[in-house]
Amino acid sequence: MAYLMLIFNKIADLQGYLSPFQSSHKTVGFVPTMGALHAGHLSLITESKNNTHITVCSIFVNPTQFNDPKDLERYPRTPEKDIELLKSANCDVVFMPSVEEMYPINAAKEHFDFGHLDKILEGQHRPGHFSGVAQVVKRFFQIVSPTKAFFGSKDYQQVMIVRALVQQMNAPIEIIACPILREADGLAMSSRNMLLNAEERVLAAQVPQIMQSAKQTVLKTGPQAAKLQVEALISKMPHCRYEYFEVCEANTLKPVSSLEPDTKYVGLIALFVGKIRLIDNLTFSL
Ligand code: AMP
Secondary structure, three states: OOOOOEEEOOHHHHHHHHHHHHHOOOOEEEEEEOOOOOHHHHHHHHHHHHHOOEEEEEEOOOHHHOOOHHHHHHOOOOHHHHHHHHHHOOOOEEEOOOHHHHOOOOOOOOOOOOHHHHOOOHHHHOOOHHHHHHHHHHHHHHHHOOOEEEEEHHHHHHHHHHHHHHHHHOOOOEEEEEOOOEOOOOOEOOHHHHHOOHHHHHHHOHHHHHHHHHHHHHHHOOHHHHHHHHHHHHHHOOOEEEEEEEEEEOOOOOEOOOOOOOOOEEEEEEEEEOOEEEEEEEEEOO
């Protein structure tokens, strides 16, 4: 028998469907996505299926988190394929709202304060990005009222922002960070990878290698040497533009200039390959 997956476009219909589950204390798992799904997204669905009674996946290309209108325009959209993939992952419910449904015209714009968390790394290079993320995630959390929400560690800083958001909302939602899924050559899976041409795809595969060798340099010589090394390597790659490489304390995301024992660190990178912006990260300790 084909798997029955329900698709909703309207908030009221989704809430009407979820309400009996919630009132009978069934756990609701939520996986927010922007579509153009790949195995990384599906791993979040699987995690949710394994840990909750009912799994809701949203597909919504959120305009408010794009600081570059061209990036929003070229963001891949593959709704039919996404639906087939979600069926194959036994997802229970898909929520695909319109922009008007998510953002009624007279809704007030909210201001968020995440301290240093939204001012460094992605926050510094994509002004307004995390306000847009917080706005849409908060709205989804209010609509879906999930018990647990599943996010990929590929967007490491985003997970920290979402944890801070849930604290600020005082919402009883457990945030679960899931591992990064990678292609066979190590490139972190991303919807944006399908926008790379053949030559750019080969260049992109160097990113995980650069990260591994940066980690060795951090451990041997320290974060500053690794930063210089990453910047030098990327500036030699054709069509590529370095944005940042930073070593941070993994639990606070505070940049560090030396390592201490018994502490977890994360190295985070962002670069352009052609017009496509890629991010990746790697956790380690001494
Ligand atoms: P996106 O559609 O890019 O907004 O991503 C939706 C969710 O999937 C986010 O929580 C991402 O961190 C997660 N995700 C994206 N790529 C990967 C990956 N390669 N491995 C695991 N999770 C991922």
